[in-house]
Amino acid sequence: MPSPVEYADQYRKMSVNFDDGAVTIGINSYHEGVWDNEADKLIDKVVDDFNTQKKKTPTFSLTVKVNGSPVIFRDVSTLRRSLQYAFEGKGSPEDCQVAAQMAVLKGKTTKANLQKYCDDHMGLDCTGFVGNYLWYVQGVAGVKTWPGENKIASNETIDTILYRTQPVSGLEDLNPGDLHVLGLLGPHDKIVGKDSAAAHAHIVMSQPGKFTPMMFITNFFSGSHLPADSWGRPGIWCVESTGGMGLTESWYAVAEEKDAKGKIKSVQGKPAFKVFKIYRGSKKQWLYFTIGAL
Numbered sequence: 339m340p341s342p343v344e345y346a347d348q349y350r351k352m353s354v355n356f357d358d359g360a361v362t363i364g365i366n367s368y369h370e371g372v373w374d375n376e377a378d379k380l381i382d383k384v385v386d387d388f389n390t391q392k393k394k395t396p397t398f399s400l401t402v403k404v405n406g407s408p409v410i411f412r413d414v415s416t417l418r419r420s421l422q423y424a425f426e427g428k429g430s431p432e433d434c435q436v437a438a439q440m441a442v443l444k445g446k447t448t449k450a451n452l453q454k455y456c457d458d459h460m461g462l463d464c465t466g467f468v469g470n471y472l473w474y475v476q477g478v479a480g481v482k483t484w485p486g487e488n489k490i491a492s493n494e495t496i497d498t499i500l501y502r503t504q505p506v507s508g509l510e511d512l513n514p515g516d517l518h519v520l521g522l523l524g525p526h527d528k529i530v531g532k533d534s535a536a537a538h539a540h541i542v543m544s545q546p547g548k549f550t551p552m553m554f555i556t557n558f559f560s561g562s563h564l565p566a567d568s569w570g571r572p573g574i575w576c577v578e579s580t581g582g583m584g585l586t587e588s589w590y591a592v593a594e595e596k597d598a599k600g601k602i603k604s605v606q607g608k609p610a611f612k613v614f615k616i617y618r619g620s621k622k623q624w625l626y627f628t629i630g631a632l
Contacts, residue, residue, distance in 0.1 A: 342517065342543045342577040345471050346585045348431040349462060354438045355403035356449060363453045365434050368584045369461020370533075373425030376446070377459050380437075381421045383444050388414045402439055404432050427463035428493060430470040434460060465532075467579040468519065468541045469494055472502075476517070476632060495531035496521045496541045503630025505610040508594055508602055512572055514549035516631040520576065520590070520616070523626040527613050528606040540580070542590070542627075548575035550589075571617070580620060588619030595626060 340348070349365040373381070391398040392414070400411040409432075411417040417436075423429040424437035438456060441447050447455035500521045506512060524530040524537030533539045550573040571591040579585050594602045595613040603613035611628040618625055 339475050341545055342471060343545050343587065345431075345475060346467070346577050346587070349434065349467075349585055352431060352435060352438070353406070354435050354442075354452065355406065356439065356442065361449050361452055363438060363456055365429075365431075365456060365460060365462050366584050367457055367461035368463060368579055368581045369427040370463035370466075371426060373422065374459055377421075377425035380441055380444060380446050381418065381425070383446075384421060384440050385414055385418050387444075388417060402436055404435050409436075423466070424460055427461050428466040428469070429460070429462065430474055462579045462585065464539075464541045464579050465494065465496060465499070467577075467585065468543050469499060471543065472499065472519075472632075496539050497529040497531040499541060500529060500611065500628065500630045501608070503632055505608075505612065506614075506629040506631055507610070507612055509572055509592065511631075512549070512574070512592065512629075513631065515546050516544075517546045518544035518574055519630045519632065520544070520627040521630075523605065523613060523628060526606050527603055527626070529608070529611070529628060540578075542576045542578040544574040544576050544590070545587075549573065576618075576620075578620065583620065586620050590619060591617040592629075 351362055351364060353360045353362050388398075388400060388411075391400075400417065401408050402411070403409070420429070420433040420436045421440065424433040429437065434456075437460060438452055441455055442449055442452060500519060503519050506518065512518070520542040521529045522538065522540040524539075530537045530539040552570050552572065571593050573589045573591050575587065576590045577585070577587050593615045595615045596602050605611040605613060605628050608628075611630070614627050614629055616625055616627050617623070
C-alpha cells in the first residue's frame with residue numbers, strides 16, 4: 339500500500355484522463371468548507387445532465403476513467419458526493435480526478451487551463467488528507483469502498499479519528515515503523531475535534547520508517563536553525579495539509595509534557611492519550627498534540 343508521502347504524491351502529481359490524452363495536475367491549495375459559486379455551478383450542471391439522461395434512459399450510467407481504469411456512476415448521489423468532496427477540501431485523489439474531468443467536459447475550463455481552475459476552486463484540508471488515507475488505504479473502518487460512497491471518511495472529527503488508533507503513552511512508545519496520527523490540543527488539554535471560534539483543529543500523519551532518535555542543529559528543517567530546546571528530542575517525519583502551504587512535509591520534534599510531579603499529562607476525558615509538546619517544522623512553532631499509532 340502507498341505510504342503517506344506516496345499518497346500525498348497522488349494529489350501533487352495527478353493524471354486526469356480524457357479521450358484525447360491525459361494531463362497531469364496537482365491539488366496544491368489548502369481549502370476547507372463549502373465549495374464556491376463556480377464549483378456550485380459545475381456540480382449543478384453535472385447533476386442536472388445526469389438526471390436528464392436518467393429520465394430518458396433509466397439504465398443510463400456515467401463512465402469516467404480514474405487511475406487509468408473505468409469507473410461507472412449509476413447513482414447520482416455518489417457522483418454528487420464525489421464532486422462536493424473535491425471542492426470542499428475533503429476529496430480523495432479519485433474524487434479530485436472526477437471533478438477535474440467534469441470541469442473540462444462541461445466546458446467550465448480547458449485542459450490547458452485545468453491547473454489554474456483547480457488552484458482557484460479545489461483544494462484539500464487536513465482531515466480530507468488524513469481521513470481519506472486512513473479509510474481508503476489503511477481501511478481503518480473495516481471496509482474499503484469507492485470514496486464517494488462513504489459519507490463520513492473525510493468528514494470525521496479529529497477526536498473520532500484518533501480514538502481509532504492506539505494511544506502513544508510516552509517517548510519510549512514511539513515505534514519508528516508505526517504510522518503516527520497527531521491531533522492538535524486546545525485549552526485544558528482537550529482534542530479539538532473541528533475548527534471553532536474557541537480553538538483551531540489540526541491532524542497530521544507521520545511517515546513510517548522515517549524517524550530520528552535525536553534532533554540536532556542540522557538541515558532537518560530546510561536548513562534553518564532549530565530552537566535549542568528541540569535538540570536531543572526524537573523526530574518523526576510528518577505529512578499534512580495546512581493553511582497557506584497545502585500538502586507539505588517536515589520533521590516534528592517530540593517532547594513529553596509533564597505536570598508538577600514529573601508525570602506526563604493526559605488528554606482531558608481520555609487518560610490513555612497523552613500530551614506532547616511538539617516543534618512543528620512546517621510552521622516553525624511549538625504546539626501541543628496527542629499521538630496515536632497504527
